[in-house]
Amino acid sequence: MASVTNTNTAPPVSPEVLAKPAARALREALGDRVLSIEDFRGDLTITVERRAWVEAARQLRDHADCDFKLFLDLCGVDYLDREDRPERFEVVLHLYSVSRKHHVRLKTPVPESDPRVDTITGVFRGANWFEREAWDLYGIVFKGHPNLIRLLTHESFVGHALRKDYPTAKRHVLKSSKEVLVDIPPGSENLLVNIGPSHPSMHGTFRVQALMDGETVRDAEAEIGYMHRNFEKMAEERTYWQIIPYTDRLNYCSSFMNGHGWALAVEKLLGVPAPPRAEAVRVILSEFSRIMDHIICVSTNVVDLGAITPYFVMFRAREDIYTLLEACSGARLTVSYVRIGGLAQDVPDNFEALCRAALASVQEVVEAGDKLLTRNIIFMKRFKDIGVMDRDEALSWGWAGPCLRGSGVDYDVRKDHPYSGYEQYDFDVPVGTVGDCFDRYLVRMEEMRQSVRIVEQALAQLPGGPVITDDKRVAIPPKSEVYSNIEALMNHFKLIYEGILPPPGETYGYTEGANGELGFYIVSDGQKHPWRVKVRPPCYNIYQAFPHMIRGGMLADAIAIIGGLNVIAGELDR
Amino acid sequence: MGLLDLFKGKFVDPTYPGVHGGGNIITTTLSAMVRWGRRSSIWPMPFGTACCAIEFMAMSASHYDIARFGAEVLRFSPRQSDLMFVAGTIPDKLAPVLKTIYDQMPEPKWVISMGVCASTGGFYRSYHVMQGIDEIIPVDVYVPGCPPSPEGLFAALMKIQERIKTGEQAKDPQGAHRVGAAGAGAIDRRTRREAWAKDDAARAAEGKPPRGVLSLPVIQGSTEDARHG
Numbered sequence: 185m186a187s188v189t190n191t192n193t194a195p196p197v198s199p200e201v202l203a204k205p206a207a208r209a210l211r212e213a214l215g216d217r218v219l220s221i222e223d224f225r226g227d228l229t230i231t232v233e234r235r236a237w238v239e240a241a242r243q244l245r246d247h248a249d250c251d252f253k254l255f256l257d258l259c260g261v262d263y264l265d266r267e268d269r270p271e272r273f274e275v276v277l278h279l280y281s282v283s284r285k286h287h288v289r290l291k292t293p294v295p296e297s298d299p300r301v302d303t304i305t306g307v308f309r310g311a312n313w314f315e316r317e318a319w320d321l322y323g324i325v326f327k328g329h330p331n332l333i334r335l336l337t338h339e340s341f342v343g344h345a346l347r348k349d350y351p352t353a354k355r356h357v358l359k360s361s362k363e364v365l366v367d368i369p370p371g372s373e374n375l376l377v378n379i380g381p382s383h384p385s386m387h388g389t390f391r392v393q394a395l396m397d398g399e400t401v402r403d404a405e406a407e408i409g410y411m412h413r414n415f416e417k418m419a420e421e422r423t424y425w426q427i428i429p430y431t432d433r434l435n436y437c438s439s440f441m442n443g444h445g446w447a448l449a450v451e452k453l454l455g456v457p458a459p460p461r462a463e464a465v466r467v468i469l470s471e472f473s474r475i476m477d478h479i480i481c482v483s484t485n486v487v488d489l490g491a492i493t494p495y496f497v498m499f500r501a502r503e504d505i506y507t508l509l510e511a512c513s514g515a516r517l518t519v520s521y522v523r524i525g526g527l528a529q530d531v532p533d534n535f536e537a538l539c540r541a542a543l544a545s546v547q548e549v550v551e552a553g554d555k556l557l558t559r560n561i562i563f564m565k566r567f568k569d570i571g572v573m574d575r576d577e578a579l580s581w582g583w584a585g586p587c588l589r590g591s592g593v594d595y596d597v598r599k600d601h602p603y604s605g606y607e608q609y610d611f612d613v614p615v616g617t618v619g620d621c622f623d624r625y626l627v628r629m630e631e632m633r634q635s636v637r638i639v640e641q642a643l644a645q646l647p648g649g650p651v652i653t654d655d656k657r658v659a660i661p662p663k664s665e666v667y668s669n670i671e672a673l674m675n676h677f678k679l680i681y682e683g684i685l686p687p688p689g690e691t692y693g694y695t696e697g698a699n700g701e702l703g704f705y706i707v708s709d710g711q712k713h714p715w716r717v718k719v720r721p722p723c724y725n726i727y728q729a730f731p732h733m734i735r736g737g738m739l740a741d742a743i744a745i746i747g748g749l750n751v752i753a754g755e756l757d758r
Numbered sequence: 759m760g761l762l763d764l765f766k767g768k769f770v771d772p773t774y775p776g777v778h779g780g781g782n783i784i785t786t787t788l789s790a791m792v793r794w795g796r797r798s799s800i801w802p803m804p805f806g807t808a809c810c811a812i813e814f815m816a817m818s819a820s821h822y823d824i825a826r827f828g829a830e831v832l833r834f835s836p837r838q839s840d841l842m843f844v845a846g847t848i849p850d851k852l853a854p855v856l857k858t859i860y861d862q863m864p865e866p867k868w869v870i871s872m873g874v875c876a877s878t879g880g881f882y883r884s885y886h887v888m889q890g891i892d893e894i895i896p897v898d899v900y901v902p903g904c905p906p907s908p909e910g911l912f913a914a915l916m917k918i919q920e921r922i923k924t925g926e927q928a929k930d931p932q933g934a935h936r937v938g939a940a941g942a943g944a945i946d947r948r949t950r951r952e953a954w955a956k957d958d959a960a961r962a963a964e965g966k967p968p969r970g971v972l973s974l975p976v977i978q979g980s981t982e983d984a985r986h987g
Binding site for chain 2: 336337338341345350351352353354355356357358359360361381382383384388389409410411412413414417418429430432433436437439480484495496497499500502503506516517518753754757
């Protein structure tokens, strides 16, 4: 059996790690309640005792040297039968500091005999659903959580599905859905309205239940999990390559970007970069995917408001982008075009011509959409000052991407932590001022224009060379070599049979998805399957805030808000 | 082609039985007339849940244009539709919703299962995904693909039109008794390892590695020979 090295035996804190202000601050504040501080592949990991969990989260948020205000992710990990771990479970929190441009990971071990830890919903509002999910999938109890019930799986489910001793394919049948989600005051005569799970304005399968007082929403509650198809459990039984098709189906409006993010996360874990040509092509296709995603968001949003023309106009550009993706990968929607360390194959000869055609089409439809909508008085009345989310609230909920920028926070992973060579391209990051639906719409429209700029620059300086790394541990040798020499044949055989074997450790790879920061938290034990994969889906945090945004507003405004948040069920529920 | 030609499904032949007055009068049965009407103006209900719904949108948008098949009146209310497109994965949590919506559609009704997830669960063989919607509702046409192309969907739509013409309709959930429908045969990881561990000692005595472990050594990093590392 491949030996599993102990990642916890490193000396608690090395001097260079302690030089990081966050590490020093937390060590001073908590003393020996900090168990270890490590730095692996640039990820700062702080492990604290369970009793210091909430205090540590609060320190990270409020301490002047930390300022980790953006809540990213919280998840559980199950280390069943792993001798190198002190306890069976671990709760992992990811935070980001917009001012210091730094990520941090906070962990605490949780024993199997008493799987309880204090809730941090009092520190970050966004932790609410994440803790429910950790309870649902791992059975970790969060003491003091306001509503610790199942979130992703249904109420007839038995067991905690992401525990290592839960069989992957063991299903439980649900006979009927939950009827009531909100608390109805006794004697109330208010009308209960279900929006979803199958509702045209929901763009997927999520459900909001609203308690109406006339046209006004008195109370609302959301329910998700209707598209929970177990990406994370499946990933634990697949090799690093085999996960690529699953990532395509996370945010299926912009499939390529998920694969891009996954490849970068694994490359970070492996320490193997992709060659420059592959990175440039990835950037081009990612930006086209971003445009596709924004087109869907904007055009279907206004369909819900009764304007179907922008949908017919703007969808034309998507077909041109599909043609481009199909020429590169053979598939229109779920492309599976990236590989760990590069791309599946080189782009076709007419790549540039196809890109130019798609670009022209995109520019045309964006301008047409702009003319149809931006100064349209009906549209403005439906969008302006509706669904306002202020800056601090957005950070606490863990918003990211166009929605966070609409609220005035200038955070774009492409600018602040450039990957795949984004530092070479000149582009602007649009930022809103009010944080309403109209700002989010404007940010998306401007991002499409900026994406066009990026693609043009990347096309102008598209480098030559290979499209996949020549590292033998990662990339399959070309077929011509496999057929002609024995080393390449053996290499091919071993890679197919054993898969990629990354070093033990854990990394958090993140990219700017169409909806915001798309993160992959990978825990590797050195074997061919990842031990744990946690997706940080951007719209999970965004949708979590939705019921709170619509309370007190009109029901029709709720429809305008939900479309502009661009919640994608596949990514939301994974 | 005129309206009457269409409903007969052929150009009017004056010598054809039922054609009188040089093609100006046609006698036919009421059911044939009704079927013609049904197949030429299908009102689909898109039950879109996942990736397939995006391709469904592509099919209904300007480029592919579902209106060419007379099926452009998408109804999001099951009570107004006669064809359901189930586009996307159906997890167990959504199953009662799908069943309710199917039951709300008035007879006669047809179902297209779009994509492999709706047809068989696809590559999601896991704890929360229904292994094909035909566990709970009847399906008329299955469209393969992940997701299927719009052309594939049009083929399915034309198949449905043929079925309407001949009066065929799926009646029972075909996969309700399929083996493994409720996740039978799933093996607990720990149980499997314990079962394998029983003959570890015997295998070690023979010099073999434990079950489930490959004895191949790990390839080391690239050496000086860049070509044949």
